[in-house]
């Protein structure tokens with residue numbers, strides 16, 4: 234057992250981190266918006282280096298699962314441990330500082346701030362002290378961003394903004410990336426480019442949770458898949474298991 238003392242802004246967070254323990258261990262999550270009960274006992278585990286996809290039709294609770302894990306919508310019942318840290322009573326920024334790069338729906342690119350500034354502002358050693366993702370490596374991974382380095386981020390195309398959002402998350406030297414609908418609304422060629430980048434990121438050893446609608450890419454890149462229906466996990470297994478029973482995707486996503 235490794236006991237790590239982590240800096241979290243002005244507050245020190247003591248985290249008992251077991252290197253063998255999962256990066257994320259969420260059990261029995263029940264999440265509400267007001268009186269509306271959206272998650273009904275979701276369990277989710279993510280191990281180091283693993284790529285996990287969240288599948289499900291619109292409105293089934295994928296984004297809410299991510300927001301529950303990150304503390305934006307804290308679950309009313311259940312427990313989330315991130316790299317050993319019990320996240321109850323933690324603020325989202327404290328949770329993210331455990332080593333999470335979050336790429337939200339909508340990208341979060343600011344007007345009046347250049348590509349370089351977006352990247353430089355985010356730069357930080359990882360929670361484990363790693364600094365292997367720096368601006369040079371991000372620009373090598375995203376040649377389109379290199380070409381647009383001085384441009385206002387908000388004036389980039391949708392695909393370039395998405396790349397900037399992912400590049401910015403990598404500048405945090407995260408142990409895991411969370412990507413919510415990273416290829417939504419993009420042209421097919423740009424989507425392919427982003428999937429290729431996600432494969433590169435996976436090969437670098439960073440774990441990820443990906444919410445996306447492209448099943449073929451998810452089956453190829455993902456190690457494991459959680460299928461969420463009305464706030465409950467109805468399938469948790471690998472690509473082989475999902476391919477072996479097309480009725481699962483057919484029933485719950487209308488594809489198969």
Ligand SMILES: Nc1ncnc2c1ncn2[C@@H]1O[C@H](COP(=O)(O)OP(=O)(O)OP(=O)(O)O)[C@@H](O)[C@H]1O
Pocket residue numbers: 266269271289290291292293294295296297298
């Ligand atoms: N801020 C909110 N207030 C009230 N209800 C919400 C809120 N956000 C989401 N919901 C509801 O919670 C349920 C789950 O939504 P969620 O966004 O998690 O689904 P999703 O699986 O990510 O689907 P999508 O792909 O449409 O985002 C839906 O019924 C949605 O209408």
